[in-house]
Amino acid sequence: MAKNIKTRAEDYSQWYLDVIKAAQLADYAPVRGCMVIRPEGFALWEAIQRDLDRRFKETGHVNAYFPLLIPMNFLAKEAQHVEGFAMECAVVTHHRLEKDDKGGLKAAGELEEPFVIRPTSETVIGHMYAQWIQSYRDLPVLINQWCNVMRWELRTRLFLRTAEFLWQEGHTAHETHDEAQEETLRMLDVYANFAEEFLALPVVKGRKTESEKFPGADATYAIEGLMQDGKALQAGTSHNLGQNFAKAFDIKFLGRDNKQQHAWTTSWGVSTRLIGALIMAHSDDDGLVLPPKVAPVVLAIVPIFKTDEDRAKVSAFIDKAVAALVGEEEVAAAAKRKQGDLASYFFDKATGQRIVVDWRDNRPGDKQFHWEQRGVPFRMEVGPRDVDSGNVVMKRRFDRAKEAVEAGKLTPAHLRTELADVQRLMFEKALAFRNASTHFVTSYDEMKAKLETGGFVRCFFHHGKEAEAKIKEETKATVRCIPFDAQDKRGKCVYSGKDDAPEVIFAVAY
């Protein structure tokens, strides 16, 4: 039992924070609502970036960078957009500091027009697109940027909702409505595939209702995941912005028909919130559990020895095992860059994933907890007994399975197969949980009862601002989406009793 982590049953919120702390993923920053992403946490973001960026490139997108500061008046140009974001913007009003009479500092140089720190970049990017797009020949524009944004949230939680967070935002411009719609759904698919294949997180794809959509969008689509406490988490969104931003920022081009017209734009994003999703979806009472594809360290080897003689014996055995896994060349390279008591070897150069041997002068139990809490998919114990028997003990983090493996079988192919198995099993486990936590209801009473226990509640519902607000008040649940997989099924609304309502998914969400 981990003594520094509360159990999920005891206190789910505290468990979440304890897991983050124990795995050293993040820390609170000196500024309210902000976090420091520590190396162990940032490695997860890097893995996410690496894989997603490849998927963006494969769908024809390129990266660029737009500025952090946005003229305040830009935000006001799109009516719904300002409505949605104005309240949570941080504003820069001065451009320099000077000494005050108490030996401190005070803001000098007040700006004529304040800037906002970007809460999202539709406005500034729209402004630039207006200059770049003149003809249908300039379309489509398919740009993504990786950056930070700031939203002055009143209540924050590490990774899930922080005042500043890292994300990527794709912004595209197209010649026709249909093309923009196709792009919007294409990127939703990219997110869904990424979540399921890479994060082992099953998601539901669907459209947001009017009251839940992005301010300024014609339509918002999202992927929704289910966390272990039965709450839903929006894991990614893709917006069809229609011509709203094109009109607000004057993105016009001369079409094939020789007429001036507004472009059709989209935007889509995922954030460091995905790290929160990873933790909440897979981790257990012993700490972090990482899907192998995300794990910076795939195998941690814990040597066990008492005497110098044993140590030499164990060390020789481990050297051989590691060489079989990473190759002699990598062993030599690792020896050169080695610092401290952790030997670190690249198992996969393309992803930077490593194998570590923990030579620190701690007790073996300490080391087990150390790597366990960090979610490392496999741990291997090697002691004199193992050297003598020719077997090693492999421990699988995901389900604590323990297996004696013949040393000769420890090949890269074997480890890759094991990692792939865990990746698959983790997805299957999460999927089984989600399916077991999804209920179809036919009455409002039944819906309320199911929402009490958490999970996705599917039902026929005539969505609309008023009804949704009322239901949220009564149950805390919101319409997560109008799922694609319901196709065009129609039925009697659980709330109004009227016929011909579409199927939606309700859940209490983060």
Next chain:
RNA sequence: CGGGGCGUAGCGCAGACUGGUAGCGCGCUUGCUUGGGGUGCAAGAGGUCGGGGGUUCAAAUCCCCCCGCCCCGACCA
């Protein structure tokens, strides 16, 4: 912004009511010991007691003002 709570070592806290040498646990450093799931012992380092002012021979402690943080609510593509 409304209601409640809290600021004392890196972290978690006691001390305050009743003013009198600033403490405990964890962590950290060093040494010995131990080593197959969080060993044990010993020695040691570490402090503007959130800030300013006041009362007093004397303030972490009493009084006044300010600042910050946390929880509940409002807010949250």
